[in-house]
Amino acid sequence: MRVNLDDVGAIERLDTIKALRDTDEYDKQFAEGWELSGQFDISAITGPIDRIVVLGTGGGSAASVNLLKSYLFDELRVPLQLNQGYTIPAFVNESTLVIVVSHSGNTEEVVNGYEQAIVAKAQIAVITAGGQVLEMARSNNHAHLVVPGGMMPRIALGYIFLPMLSILTQLGMVTDKSEEVTETIGLFALLRQQYGLQSPLATNPAKRLAREMDGLTPVIYGTLPFFDAPAWRWKNQLGENGKVMAFWNAIPSLHHDEAVGWDAPAAMLKGYHFTLIRDVEDSEKTCKRVEISADILRERAGAVQVVHSIGISRLARLFSIVYLADYVTLYTALIRGVDPTPVDVINLFKSKMGQPLVQVQVR
Numbered sequence: 001m002r003v004n005l006d007d008v009g010a011i012e013r014l015d016t017i018k019a020l021r022d023t024d025e026y027d028k029q030f031a032e033g034w035e036l037s038g039q040f041d042i043s044a045i046t047g048p049i050d051r052i053v054v055l056g057t058g059g060g061s062a063a064s065v066n067l068l069k070s071y072l073f074d075e076l077r078v079p080l081q082l083n084q085g086y087t088i089p090a091f092v093n094e095s096t097l098v099i100v101v102s103h104s105g106n107t108e109e110v111v112n113g114y115e116q117a118i119v120a121k122a123q124i125a126v127i128t129a130g131g132q133v134l135e136m137a138r139s140n141n142h143a144h145l146v147v148p149g150g151m152m153p154r155i156a157l158g159y160i161f162l163p164m165l166s167i168l169t170q171l172g173m174v175t176d177k178s179e180e181v182t183e184t185i186g187l188f189a190l191l192r193q194q195y196g197l198q199s200p201l202a203t204n205p206a207k208r209l210a211r212e213m214d215g216l217t218p219v220i221y222g223t224l225p226f227f228d229a230p231a232w233r234w235k236n237q238l239g240e241n242g243k244v245m246a247f248w249n250a251i252p253s254l255h256h257d258e259a260v261g262w263d264a265p266a267a268m269l270k271g272y273h274f275t276l277i278r279d280v281e282d283s284e285k286t287c288k289r290v291e292i293s294a295d296i297l298r299e300r301a302g303a304v305q306v307v308h309s310i311g312i313s314r315l316a317r318l319f320s321i322v323y324l325a326d327y328v329t330l331y332t333a334l335i336r337g338v339d340p341t342p343v344d345v346i347n348l349f350k351s352k353m354g355q356p357l358v359q360v361q362v363r
Helices: 008-014 019-024 026-037 058-071 108-119 131-139 157-170 178-195 205-213 228-240 258-263 284-298 314-334 344-353
Strands: 051-055 080-083 096-102 123-128 143-146 217-223 247-251 272-278 303-308
Touching (some): 019 026, 019 314, 026 178, 058 080, 058 096, 058 157, 058 228, 058 314, 096 108, 096 157, 123 131, 178 205, 178 314, 217 228, 217 284, 228 272, 272 284, 284 303
Parallel strands (some): 051 080, 051 096, 096 123, 217 247, 217 272, 272 303
């Protein structure tokens, strides 16, 4: 079934869990998330910290960590590592800050890693909406912040990213980011007018990009060192929201290997849509690489678009790409008559693993 993206009624009926509405309300979510972050009591975390490990998986937790790493690339002076598996690195010890992030509170890999972090005597802070993780935090007297639940974790970035940023700020590892957060919240409100459902296809960049991608395999290219994380997030959202396979990479590293794949047969390359991300902090050489890549791919691929970040601060610019990507990936499903919320394959894996299924209610 094909759906006209300007048919508001049809779209709203398809979007059963109101993912578009929750995306529209990113400004409210981030404002609430920032206020909650100010209440995060981490006084139990003491002593020197020489590395940070974040336990988290999926479109909310893992994406937030990668965005944080990109955002603070040239400021945070201790290593920050994302841990998505069942086991934690051997280096975790008393000088390691382990941030446990599970929106549901029952993520199997996170629970396992949390148990090991306790044994390793790491310093621990927990961000969750409930579940087993919250029970463990309370029973072990670990610093913890309870955030709102009832929404898809992949759309709960304001309740995950901002508390982690607050931890680093309170520990004196990074400077106060209040002004940048305020700008980002305001930018969401402005961009919603361009990307939201009520904005017509003719003038809506998100709808137009989703329509252009329709029927092609999306490839998202970011730039190092700051805009690789939004590309990774965009690719994952195309899977969870859009229900399509997608790929990502980052410039300049892809020019040393993946770019050779552009010599694939023409019939194959015509089946791909490339989106290249640009930012004002890209170096002169990186900008040149993006331009050359776009020129080469326009001669070979099905379609190519270059999108530019928007905003003054790096935080706002990062999330301007995230926000565009979230709308594009929702429209990617809806244009095909597909509800973007259900995650049937994930639930299939969970059922075979004997884990609780993903259940999200309309808030």
